[in-house]
Amino acid sequence: MSSHVVTRTSSEAEWVLPSRGRVGMFTLIAAESAIFTIFVVAYIFYLGKSAAGPTPQDVLELPIVGTICLLSSSLTIHLAVRALRNAKVGVFGLWWFITLALGTTFLVGTGLEWGHLIFNRGLTISTNLFGTTYYSLVGLHAFHVTVGLLAIALTMIFTLLGKLKAEHSERAEVFSLYWHFVDVVWVIVFTVVYIIGR
C-alpha cells in the first residue's frame, strides 16, 4: 500500500489523495477517543461521591515506573518505524522488541497495582463509585494496551521469521498511530485519576 494514490491525468497535475490506512486509523482513534471520553466524564462526575469505602487519596500511588515505560515506548516505536522505512529490518526488530518489553512492563505494573488494591486495600469494582469508575477506566485503557501488545507480538513473530520488509513500513506506521493514541490516553487517565482526582 503506497502512501498516497497517484493517477496522472492528461493535462493536470498529480491527483493526490490521503492514504486509506491513515484515514481509517484516524477514524478508529476518533471513535475510541469518544468511548474514553465517556469513561473519563463518568470518573470525574463521581469524584467525591462515594458514600463509603476507600477514596483515591487513601489508596492510590503514582505509577511512575509504568508511566515512564509506556511513554518511552512511544519513542521506541517511532524509532522502529523510522528504521524500517530506511530498510534497516534488524534495527527495527530491536526497537520493536523494546517497545513490546516496555508495554508489557506497564501491564505487569498495572496488574501488580490492582492486586495490591484488591487484596491489601479492599478496593474492588463493586466496592463503591470510586472502585467502579477507577477499574473501568484504567481497565479499558489496559485492554487497549493488551490489544496493541498482541499486534506488536504478532509483528515480532513475523519479523523473527524474516517476513518483514521495507514496504511494510507504511503499515507499521499506521499501527504506531494506534500505539501513540494509547499513550496519549494514558497521559489523560494518569492526570485525571492520579493527579486531579487524588
Added chain:
Amino acid sequence: MSSESIALGTVSESARPIGERLHEWVVTVDHKRLGILYILYGLVMLVIGGIEATIMRIQLIVPHNHFVSPQVFNRMFTMHGTTMIFLVAMPILFGFGTYLIPLMIGARDMAFPRLNAFSFWMTAFGGLLLYFSFIGGNGLYGAGNAPDVGWFAYAPLTSRAFSVGHSTDFWTLALLVSGIGSIGTAVNFVATVLCMRCPGMTLGKMPLLAWLNLIMGGMVILAISPLTAAQIMLLIDRYLGGHFFDTQAGGSAVLWMHFFWIFGHPEVYILVIPAFAFASEIIPVFSRKPIFGYPVMVAATVCIGFVSFSVWAHHMFTVGMSSYGNTFFTVTSMVIAVPTGIKIFNWLGTMWGGKIDFKASMLFCAAFLFQFLIAGLTGIMLATSPFDWQLGNSYFVIAHFHYVIVGAILFTIFGAFYYWFPKMSGRMYNEALAKWHFWLFFIGFHLTFDFMHIPGILGMPRRIYTYEPGRGWEIWNLIVTIGVFFQIAGVLVFVVNLLWSLWTGEPAGNDPWDAWTLEWSTSSPPPDYDFATTPVVKSRRPLWDLKHPEDPDWKYE
C-alpha cells in the same frame, strides 16, 4: 472518459449451481452485493418491526383492550423501536451508501472491502441475537425474554434489581455487536470518500450523496461510541457489581440519560442526513435542474452535524435540570432548525423553474418536503422547553418523531428504491403499482401520524398498554390504528412491485432517468469492477457535460 462501460465476458448466470451462487453472496466483499444484502436485511426487519407496531395499535384501538398482556406490549414497543432504528433504518441507509458511494465517485469498491463485509455480518448477527430473545425465558406467548425496558433503556429500570432475567442483556449485547458493525461501515465511508475519488473529483465536485454520507460517517464514529461506552458500563453494573447507574449506591440515573442521548440525538441526524442525500440526488434529476446552492447545502449539513452534538438534553427537559441548562438546550435546539430549514428552501429552489416529472421517486420526495416541513415545525414546538414540559413523553412526541422517521426518512428511502432499482437490478419497476404504493402509504401515514398528535395534547403519555375511557382519547386512537392498515397495504404493493419487476420488468438500460452522476454511466447492473477505466471528471455533473458538450457545467460552477 467513455460513457459506455466495457463489460468483460462472464459465464452466464444461470449456468452455475444455486449453492455456488448463494455461497458467493455469503462470502462477497463486493460493495454492490453487500449494499443489497444490507437493504434486503433492512426490508425484512421493516416488516417485522411493522408487525410489532400493528400489534401495539390493535391493543390500543379501544381502551382497556385485552389483545396482548402488558408484559407483551412492553416488549413490543421496546423491540419495535430498537428494530426500526438499528436494524431497519441504519442498515438500509448504510446499504444504499455502500452501493452508491464508489459508483458515484468513480471508484471500484470501498476503501476496505473486507471490513465492509465484516460490518454487515456484525449488524446482521446483532439483529439475530436481539430476536433470539423471543424464544428465551417464558417462551413465545409471553414474548419470551425480549427486552421490555424501552429502546432507550433508562436506568435504574435496567439494573439487576428491576430487570430480572436477561431481557436487558439481549438489548445491550445485540446493540454492542451491531454497533461495532456500524462503526466499521462509518470508517469505510469516511476513508472511501476521502481517499478513493477519481481524478478531478475534488471535495467540491462530488455528488451531495457522497458529501452527506461522509458527514454521516463522521457522526456515527463520534455518536455510536458513547452508546458503546454506556452499554459497557451497564454490563459492568449488571455483571460485575458496578455502580455506574446504581441509584441505591449513589449512582446517577440522569448520567445514563446524558450518555444515551449524546448518542441518541446525533443518531436521528445520522438517519435523516442520508435521507437528505437521496432527496438531493432525486429532486434535481426529476426537476431537470442542478441542486440549488450546492455549497450552502454542504455547509448547512456540516453545521447540522456539529450542532447536533450540542442539543441532546432536549430529551431531558423534564428531568429537573436548572433553568440555565434548559435554556441552553432550548437555544441549541432552535439554532439547529436554521440550517435544516435552509435545506428545505434549497430543495424548493431546485424545483422552482424546473420541469418536474412526477415519477414515483419524485412523488415520494415531494411528500418528503411537505412532511419534513411539518416535522421540523413540531420539532420547534418541542424545542421550546416549557412547551416540552407538556408535550414531552406524550403521543405528541411519538407523532413528531414518526413524522421524521417515516414521513421524511422512509419516504425518501422509498424514493431511493424506485430511483436506483433500475440500476441495481437492470429492470424497470411498474410505475402504476408504484403510484398505488405511494397513495396508499401517503393516506395511511397521514391518518396515523397527523391524528396521533392530538392524544398527546390531551394528556396521553407514551408506553402505556392501555388507557382510561372518558379522557377523549378513544376516537383518535381508533383513527390512528385504521391508518396502519393503509400503510400495510402500501408496503404490500411495494413488495409485490419489487418482486414482480425483478422477474418481468423491462430492461432498464444504463440511464433510464437521463441523470448526471457517474453511476448512470455504468451498465445496469454495473459489472463487478464498476468501471473498466477510472473516470476523470471536471464538474459536479459529469454526465451533463457529456450530454451537453456545448454547455458544460464546469464553465458555470
Added chain:
Amino acid sequence: MRKASTSAPDTEVRQTGQVRSLARKVAGIAVLLAGVLLAATLCFGAPASSSQIPNIFRPDSTPSDSIFRLSLLVLTITGLIFVIVFSLLAYSVVKYRRRGGDDGREPPQVYGSNQVELAWTVIPILIVLVLFLATARVIFSVQDAPKPAGAIEVIAIGHQFWWEFRYPALGVVTANELHVPVSNPANSTPTFLTLLSADTDHSFWVPQLAGKTDLIPNRSNHMWIDPHETGVYLGQCAQYCGTQHAKMLLRVYVDAPEQFRMWVEEQRKPAVMNDAAEEGRRIFETTACVNCHAVTGTVADGHFGPDLTHLMSRDTIASGAAPNTRENLRAWIQQPDSIKPGSLMPAMQLNEKDLEALTAYLETLR
C-alpha cells in the same frame, strides 16, 4: 449564477392523467387540513367543564397557563411558516410540472442565488431569536418561582406503581389522590411539590395544572401548582417505570379552603377503631399485609405500599386503576392481576371467611 436560457415556450396543454393526479393530491391535502381544523376545534373549542379531559390547552394553574401563552406564540409563528412554505411547495408542484406538449429541452440551469440564500438564512435566525427570548422568560418564571409564605408543601414519592404524598408541615400521609387548596390570585396558596422516587424513574403529569416533572431516584426535583378552580384534575405517570406504568394514575382534588382544612383534619386522625371489624383487623395485623402497609394506631407500619389509614376517603384504589368499591377491594386483595396484572401487590391467598372480614375491616378505615 445562471446558464444561458434553454426554457421551452409556454404550452397550456395538460394531460388528463396529470390533472387527475394533481386533483387527487390537492383533494388529499384538503381532507388533511379539514381534519386538522376539526381536531383544533375539538382541542380548543370544547366546553370548559371537562377537566376530565386532560387538555394542555385548558390550563387552570399559573405554570400551565404560562406554557399555554408561550405555546400560542410558538403555534402562531410555526403556523405562519407552514402556510408560507407549503404555499411555495404547492405552487412549484403545480406550476413547474412538465406539461404534456413539452419539447424536451432542459429548463434554465440555475445554480443558486446569493441574495435569496442570504435572505432565507437571516430571517430564520431572527425568528429563532424572538422565540428563544420569549421561551427563556417562561423557563425562568416557572422554574425559579419563589415559594410564598402560604404555600402548601408536599413530598411526592414515586413507587412502582403508585404515588405516595406526604405533607410534612401538616402531618399527613396519603397515597394516589392529592388534595390541594384552590389558589386565589389575590391571596396565593400554591402547592410546592418535592419529587422523589423509591425505585425507578416516574413523571408527575397533570396537564391542566403544570408541565410534567420527573421523579428520579437519588435526586430531588421540584415543581409547583396553583389551581384556580376547584374540581378533580386527572393525570398519570409519564415516564415508563415498568409493567404497570399505564395504570399509575393521578387524581388531584382541588378543594375550597374550608374543604381542604377539613380534609387535612380527617387525615391527621389515627385509624378508626371499630369493634365490629375486630376480626378483620386481627387478620390484617397477623398476615403479610403489615409488611407493606401502614395504618396509624395499629402495629402495621410498612412503607412499601400505600398508607391505608384513611383508605375509604379515596375514590379509587390501585392508583386509580379501579373505583373504591367492596367488590374491587376484594378482587384487589385476592387477585390483583385481575385489576392490574404485573403490579407488586401479591395475591393474599385468603379463604372466603377471612377475605370477607378483612374487606369489612378495610371499609371502616374512613
